[in-house]
Amino acid sequence: MASTPQSRIKVGIVGGTGYTGVELLRLLSQHPHVELTAITSRKEDGMPVAEMYPNLRGRVDLAFSSPDKAPLSGCDVVFFATPHGVAMAQARELLDAGVRVIDLAADFRLKDIPTFQKWYKIDHACPDVLEEAVYGLVELDRAGISRARVIGNPGCYPTTVLLGLAPVLEGGARIDTRHIIADCKSGVTGAGRKAEVHTLFSEASDNFKAYGVAGHRHHPEISEQLARLNGGPVGLVFVPHLVPMIRGMFSTLYARILPDAMDTDFQALFEARYANDPFVDVLPAGALPETRSVRASNTLRIAVQRPGNGDQLIVLVVQDNLVKGASGQAVQNMNLMFGLPETAGLDQVAILP
Amino acid sequence: MASTPQSRIKVGIVGGTGYTGVELLRLLSQHPHVELTAITSRKEDGMPVAEMYPNLRGRVDLAFSSPDKAPLSGCDVVFFATPHGVAMAQARELLDAGVRVIDLAADFRLKDIPTFQKWYKIDHACPDVLEEAVYGLVELDRAGISRARVIGNPGCYPTTVLLGLAPVLEGGARIDTRHIIADCKSGVTGAGRKAEVHTLFSEASDNFKAYGVAGHRHHPEISEQLARLNGGPVGLVFVPHLVPMIRGMFSTLYARILPDAMDTDFQALFEARYANDPFVDVLPAGALPETRSVRASNTLRIAVQRPGNGDQLIVLVVQDNLVKGASGQAVQNMNLMFGLPETAGLDQVAILP
Amino acid sequence: MASTPQSRIKVGIVGGTGYTGVELLRLLSQHPHVELTAITSRKEDGMPVAEMYPNLRGRVDLAFSSPDKAPLSGCDVVFFATPHGVAMAQARELLDAGVRVIDLAADFRLKDIPTFQKWYKIDHACPDVLEEAVYGLVELDRAGISRARVIGNPGCYPTTVLLGLAPVLEGGARIDTRHIIADCKSGVTGAGRKAEVHTLFSEASDNFKAYGVAGHRHHPEISEQLARLNGGPVGLVFVPHLVPMIRGMFSTLYARILPDAMDTDFQALFEARYANDPFVDVLPAGALPETRSVRASNTLRIAVQRPGNGDQLIVLVVQDNLVKGASGQAVQNMNLMFGLPETAGLDQVAILP
Amino acid sequence: MASTPQSRIKVGIVGGTGYTGVELLRLLSQHPHVELTAITSRKEDGMPVAEMYPNLRGRVDLAFSSPDKAPLSGCDVVFFATPHGVAMAQARELLDAGVRVIDLAADFRLKDIPTFQKWYKIDHACPDVLEEAVYGLVELDRAGISRARVIGNPGCYPTTVLLGLAPVLEGGARIDTRHIIADCKSGVTGAGRKAEVHTLFSEASDNFKAYGVAGHRHHPEISEQLARLNGGPVGLVFVPHLVPMIRGMFSTLYARILPDAMDTDFQALFEARYANDPFVDVLPAGALPETRSVRASNTLRIAVQRPGNGDQLIVLVVQDNLVKGASGQAVQNMNLMFGLPETAGLDQVAILP
Known part of the structure; x- marks a missing residue:
């Protein structure tokens, strides 16, 4: 129609x-x-x-x-x-x-x-x-967003960290929430279109660096939402890095599995959690995501790894920082607010290569 | 529908x-x-x-x-x-x-x-x-393609050179056809997905080079089609170069304006020629194209320059080598062959940035 | 010592x-x-x-x-x-x-x-x-520079065009000097370290464009020096382009060989001309230069091509725009001015890959 | 001389x-x-x-x-x-x-x-x-290397992880050695010059991914050497990632500070440890390294961070993977083995930009 x-x-x-x-x-x-x-x-x-x-x-x-x-x-x-x-x-x-x-x-x-x-x-x-106002992370609060008049559209880093950790926090934490590490990497568009020296091609190309280790504005945002999911405060180390690529965000999340949760099938847990979310794709066991697989699309992909079946959980999350990490998510919010299909206008296939 | x-x-x-x-x-x-x-x-x-x-x-x-x-x-x-x-x-x-x-x-x-x-x-x-078989450059032969059973889809370089020069060749050449220069630049996907050393990231990145100066397979293809447009053979120098970018092709075409044609309004000529072609965009006078303005789209953009209003015509053409230069053009041909709207399935907006 | x-x-x-x-x-x-x-x-x-x-x-x-x-x-x-x-x-x-x-x-x-x-x-x-003041292009005026108190260090584009054309202009032009084409490509450092939108990584990466077609400051500089070499004015079309790489400049020069000069062995001419210039490397016949072969070094490399042994001469020139195109050339000038070995402090091997 | x-x-x-x-x-x-x-x-x-x-x-x-x-x-x-x-x-x-x-x-x-x-x-x-054979990490075993006839030159990742952690392991661990995380990022030359699809420019450019999460050959190498430093086995999570840059390696190391070591001045500890190592540069407190600061040089730079003065130590290490991570280190080893100055032939300044 x-x-x-x-x-x-x-x-x-x-x-x-x-x-x-x-x-x-x-x-x-x-x-x-x-x-x-x-x-x-x-x-x-x-x-x-x-x-x-x-x-x-x-x-x-x-x-x-x-x-x-x-x-x-x-x-x-x-x-x-x-x-x-x-x-x-x-x-x-x-x-x-x-x-x-x-x-x-x-x-x-x-x-x-x-x-x-x-x-x-x-x-x-x-x-x-x-x-x-409602925090506009659709996969965490579809009902609230549908009724909202004002949306705070999430930051790009928070989107990846929150969707990467929600399955192991909701309904009782399965991980040590005092020591979560988010090692995150962003393409340069994350810094916006403002003329600044450090994001010039000649500075940012063929280079890799960390920034904001001493404090980044997305840190409190992630912490507030993680606390909501966890039902209490969490300890988070967050280190953002700058990648010489235009679009794309990759977050590598490290969490210690709690002794009581060692029997969890995390692959199944993640798949079940996002089974009905059209823009979250949990990769098959063993697969690894790459940012280009979501370039210019609203899809966020997640892989779950547990080396040697030990107590260390690694969650890898990719998104296009300008789409699911910003404007696409905003349109997804709009769709919900106006009763449209959630995927309306957002069904473009990612550009690869 | x-x-x-x-x-x-x-x-x-x-x-x-x-x-x-x-x-x-x-x-x-x-x-x-x-x-x-x-x-x-x-x-x-x-x-x-x-x-x-x-x-x-x-x-x-x-x-x-x-x-x-x-x-x-x-x-x-x-x-x-x-x-x-x-x-x-x-x-x-x-x-x-x-x-x-x-x-x-x-x-x-x-x-x-x-x-x-x-x-x-x-x-x-x-x-x-x-x-x-019909040469599948839609803008040059819509009727033939509509009736064709077999299409030879044009090479990426030929698409840019032919569309960049057609307006000054059709209906009588306005340029010296013995000495046309096509200085062309292609992104690395033009070399395909075959594993080869010279297209490795570590070889092709942060680098610029010419190749195939002594002979490139697109040269005879361009010459054959230019001769058809011109009603006789043309002299063409064609130098392809490799640009460290994934997609995109940029052709800088140099031609000498014939004395009789010095009064031509080339901007108007090009605009008129492509007025009804949905995938050819003639930029306003003075504008310059960039490859990212067509990234992942089927649009080809052309700018016409004539420095100092002299006898040298410069035509600048950009396209996405994988879309208008290959797969998009193939779909455009299919659309014509089956009586579909020419733009069906090809209306995505280019990805910028 | x-x-x-x-x-x-x-x-x-x-x-x-x-x-x-x-x-x-x-x-x-x-x-x-x-x-x-x-x-x-x-x-x-x-x-x-x-x-x-x-x-x-x-x-x-x-x-x-x-x-x-x-x-x-x-x-x-x-x-x-x-x-x-x-x-x-x-x-x-x-x-x-x-x-x-x-x-x-x-x-x-x-x-x-x-x-x-x-x-x-x-x-x-x-x-x-x-x-x-003396124009500081060492290979064209070693004696003048040795005696100079003030040097105007050449622009990056002029260095490539002048050294690429000097052999066919000095001692009587072998080419049609009314219609020379310089299709030049520069890495982004050529634009300097000033914060500007168009040289941001997110704008200049994975992109290719021409600029300054209507007029670039290096145009009159090249013309003045070409005229000096030629003993009279020359006609030059100069189109600079921006390449998504940090350093490097590639100039593709097109000139028509004069009828009287059709028997010239251009490869030999170039090799002889630069036999005693430590920073100019004429590549063997058939070879093609790439910018990374001179990355971070003061060497400029030249290849001479003549497709089909016809009347079209193509000269391809590469340099590092920040070294031979700027600071390295400045040090080379200093060495001459102070009686030091021309290569003092400039003998680093180019970085490849 | x-x-x-x-x-x-x-x-x-x-x-x-x-x-x-x-x-x-x-x-x-x-x-x-x-x-x-x-x-x-x-x-x-x-x-x-x-x-x-x-x-x-x-x-x-x-x-x-x-x-x-x-x-x-x-x-x-x-x-x-x-x-x-x-x-x-x-x-x-x-x-x-x-x-x-x-x-x-x-x-x-x-x-x-x-x-x-x-x-x-x-x-x-x-x-x-x-x-x-002697493991050729000069900063950890100068004496052994000086006497060696056979050197196993370290892998690129191990060099960064070992030099990043040696100061907190030598002389008694100051960190929880059961749960060390090394989130490492490498430029594409780390994969060598072999023609493979996944390292083509068109695949690796404008992209970021993890690889080898299930097992990488540098993991046992790092573990063996960490165990030597620690005087006993360590628990290490090692996640390598591929960065679209030619050269450069960046390792972000996360370790929990032991209760007894909370009073340690880690900045001073690192500075003292490497005071006499010409190729290890400990950055001032608060500074963050970037890979280009060591491009084409044998220097490795380290920054030490401790957010909020808490129990989480973050060590950031950069090197050129082809120099300190491979060939430069090999030459450094040779210098020691032959009684030459350690820096002979290795004193080039890094290329920036």
């Missing part, structure tokens, strides 16, 4: 010049139930979107418009693909106009306001909106 | 383990009017396609089958994603069974048999089939 | 934070006859060089110092690794103090002042110094 | 066509005390080395020679840059002729013969030679 323009969801995007913005445009311009209504950029007011992003030539006719001129209040939903702090300044007004909000930045991810303020160095502008 | 499985075109692929094969699978598995029926590989008989190409997990259920077991004669069309020489050995039998044939290798590209034998070092197995 | 610190040349570097700066530091810190005396950076005053460039840890003890504090007038030679316009503001004062000057930017490259002002949008601050 | 040809060490290389071979050639051709005498390759007999490796043009005049023709017994030392199993077949004869042997493969790394046979699937050909 094709949707008519009349029946389509009216979508606005605030701050569409970054990578999550152009990725939203790519996905939404191919979405069968969406009408792109407005896209804002203060700086690029008037510039056709397809001039900045030539892949959209002939596919997206919109021009960027200044936020004050954009008809956002007439939209059904507005995505914020902006720096932290923008969504929370506008959310209340949009909600009052009946517009739903999906923020791809961090304004509605952390429930604990002091933690938010410590890591993002700004006060939270609307604690009441935050109160009702 | 969704097509029912009953009404779908039954498609077979011979030799699906290479890059043009997996790209055909990616495109055809998302094609609304196609039913994938068989995919052959002598070596991988029995292996599920999705095991070799994990991007297809959950999307393609077929397994490779040995050619002798595959139900190719029951297909409507068979694609050959094989080395040169395979299609011509099987084409006659398939045609007799009413199956149409699209060869992605060179068996049906060159009309001149001595030239074929000189460059490919093999006799041609079926001159009569070659006689009726 | 090892040089004692007392006998070493005292070297200063102005603006050492960019890529030509760190490359000068790498080369000069290993140079047997050099003592690094000062390196300036207004912005990084006080920061140890090895903190910004960890490859220099334990090898360079200097810290950046503010230009006004740096003991430049006590140096024997000062390199300017600065943006255009800086060297010409300071050259006169340094010369008066007996310091020689090597500018890696464009202040002393173009002899024609109106051309300089047109392309660099600034007035020339010291036409008299420019008057005496 | 320059060495005369007469006084130079005569060096042979067996199997010089791979990456460790060409890297040995690069280093040894610039070594002041070495005379390259022979390089063997059964397959390339007669081919000039510089034809296969154009970076060596003008620097290495040798041609490959068939092993039976090469004057290996007249060498002072022979390096084996061969697959596993070659060195042990020839070592006895060379030793009897007074030639010292440095094997870059695994024949003399593992002291435990059953372990060797289990992982390499071949019998050990000379247990007596293995008995006297």
Whole structure:
């Protein structure tokens, strides 16, 4: 059943010049139930979107418009693909106009306001909106998201770590939750489209490094959600690394299996947990994931390893950081919020090679 | 209008383990009017396609089958994603069974048999089939392709050079046809998926080189087609280069404008020529193309430059060598041959970044 | 013979934070006859060089110092690794103090002042110094450079085009000089270390594009020098492209052989021309160069091709844009200016793979 | 003091066509005390080395020679840059002729013969030679290496893990040795120069994956040496990953600090341990290493992190896998064995960018 323009969801995007913005445009311009209504950029007011992003030539006719001129209040939903702090300044007004909000930045991810303020160095502008906001990790809270008016779309690292560990935490931890290690690797688009020296081709290419070891903003986000899954605090070491590739995220998770859980069939546990999740693919026993197997798709793939059948569990997770780790997940949230099929507009096959 | 499985075109692929094969699978598995029926590989008989190409997990259920077991004669069309020489050995039998044939290798590209034998070092197995075969460059011969039973799908380099020069050759040459220069650059997938030292990551990465200067098989193919467009032989210098990128082809074409043609508005000429071609995008005056603007899409983009309004015309052409340069073009040919919309299954937006 | 610190040349570097700066530091810190005396950076005053460039840890003890504090007038030679316009503001004062000057930017490259002002949008601050300045392409003017007090170190593109064409221009042109084509390709370090969006890893990786087709600053520089070699103006089409690699430059030069010169043995001509140039390597007939064969070395390699023994000459030239195309050539100039062996400090073997 | 040809060490290389071979050639051709005498390759007999490796043009005049023709017994030392199993077949004869042997493969790394046979699937050909062989990790056994006739040059991964953990194991473990995690990442040259599909540019570029999780040959090597350092067995989880870069290795090591060792100043401990090792650089507190900081150099850099001053120690180690991880370390061993300065021929500054 094709949707008519009349029946389509009216979508606005605030701050569409970054990578999550152009990725939203790519996905939404191919979405069968969406009408792109407005896209804002203060700086690029008037510039056709397809001039900045030539892949959209002939596919997206919109021009960027200044936020004050954009008809956002007439939209059904507005995505914020902006720096932290923008969504929370506008959310209340949009909600009052009946517009739903999906923020791809961090304004509605952390429930604990002091933690938010410590890591993002700004006060939270609307604690009441935050109160009702739902953490948009579909596979963990389909019901909550379906009813939500405001979504805090998860960070890219948290998506991989949480989906990689949920099966061994839900319903009673099977692992030592005081000492979890997440050794994570991200492609360079994870750093956004801002001009900075350390992400220049000449700096990031043919190179590998760790960063943020002393503290990364996704750390408290992961910890808060892991604690929710665990029913209590967890100890997490989180080391992000930068990989010379455009898209892709790979997380290697290490956890010690509890003595009582040594008999668990972890492969079966993971397969059962995600049997009904169209975007989570648990690989067969022994298989290893690679990031390109999900390039430009919303699929996240997981492999479970237990060397020598010992007490060390290794979970390997891959996703495209711009799709399942950002814009694809945001569209998946939108689909749920509007009662559409969860996979609508998200069924592209990954690009390999 | 969704097509029912009953009404779908039954498609077979011979030799699906290479890059043009997996790209055909990616495109055809998302094609609304196609039913994938068989995919052959002598070596991988029995292996599920999705095991070799994990991007297809959950999307393609077929397994490779040995050619002798595959139900190719029951297909409507068979694609050959094989080395040169395979299609011509099987084409006659398939045609007799009413199956149409699209060869992605060179068996049906060159009309001149001595030239074929000189460059490919093999006799041609079926001159009569070659006689009726149509060169599958849609934008140059939509009518012929629509009626064809056998298609020689163009090489990747020829596609860019021919579409880049057709507007200045058709209807009387506007350029000096004795001295055309094609300085072409290809991503590494152009070399295929064969294990060879010179295309190893450690050899091809962070490196740039020319190759085949003394002679490349696409040279006679381009020359033959240019001569057809020109109504007589042309002089062509063709230098291919290898770029450290996965997909993408960039051709910089240099031609001297004839004195009589100095008043031509080349920008307008190109725009008019391709106004009705959904997969050819002539960029605005002054714009320059980049390969990523067509990554994983069937679009080919062209820019026309004339520095200082002098007598030197520069045409810059980009395409994805695996899509418009190979598998996408093959599907475009199939669409025409079966009366489907030319863009069916080919409307994905390019992946950027 | 090892040089004692007392006998070493005292070297200063102005603006050492960019890529030509760190490359000068790498080369000069290993140079047997050099003592690094000062390196300036207004912005990084006080920061140890090895903190910004960890490859220099334990090898360079200097810290950046503010230009006004740096003991430049006590140096024997000062390199300017600065943006255009800086060297010409300071050259006169340094010369008066007996310091020689090597500018890696464009202040002393173009002899024609109106051309300089047109392309660099600034007035020339010291036409008299420019008057005496020598264009520092060693292989073309060893005698002039030996006597020079001021060197305009050539641009990276010009180095390849000029050395690629000198043998067929010197002593009477053997090619049609009205229609020379230089299709050039550069690694991303050619754009410098400035934070800009188009050179981000996420923009420049897995991509290929042309740029500056409508006009590039190296164009007038090449033209002026070609005219000098030719004894009269030449017609040049110059199209630079950006390659996703860190270092390396590849120039494909196309020229029409004059009727009178059709009997020339071009391979022999090139070999003879560069027989005594330690940094120019003419490859054997039939060989093709690749950029990695000169990575991190001061060697430039040239191959000469003439397809079908026809009238089209193709010259292929590779260099490391940061070494022979910039800092290595600057050190080579210094060696000549101070009577040192031309290869002193420049004999590292290229890094392959 | 320059060495005369007469006084130079005569060096042979067996199997010089791979990456460790060409890297040995690069280093040894610039070594002041070495005379390259022979390089063997059964397959390339007669081919000039510089034809296969154009970076060596003008620097290495040798041609490959068939092993039976090469004057290996007249060498002072022979390096084996061969697959596993070659060195042990020839070592006895060379030793009897007074030639010292440095094997870059695994024949003399593992002291435990059953372990060797289990992982390499071949019998050990000379247990007596293995008995006297010394594990060539200079920083752990300078005395032993100085006296050795046969060296088992360490694997690339083991070098990083062992140097990263030695300071907390020597003299009594400060960490829980039952649960050490080594999350390691390697550039693609680590896989050698063999033509294989999974290391093609089109497969390995823009991609990240783990491999060998179920078992990697460097695992028993690391375990054996860790046990030696620890004075007893250790529990190690080792997960290698493949990074789309040419050279470089990054190991992230996780260990739990023992209660008794919580007061240790780990930064000071590491700095003191390596104060006299010219090729180990302990970064300042808070700094993070990147692989390019050691590209093409023999330096290994280490950073020590302890987030929140808790019980989790993180050690980050970088090296160039072809230099300190293979050929550079082999030359370092040679220097010790022949009483040369440890840094002779190994003082090149790393290439950055």
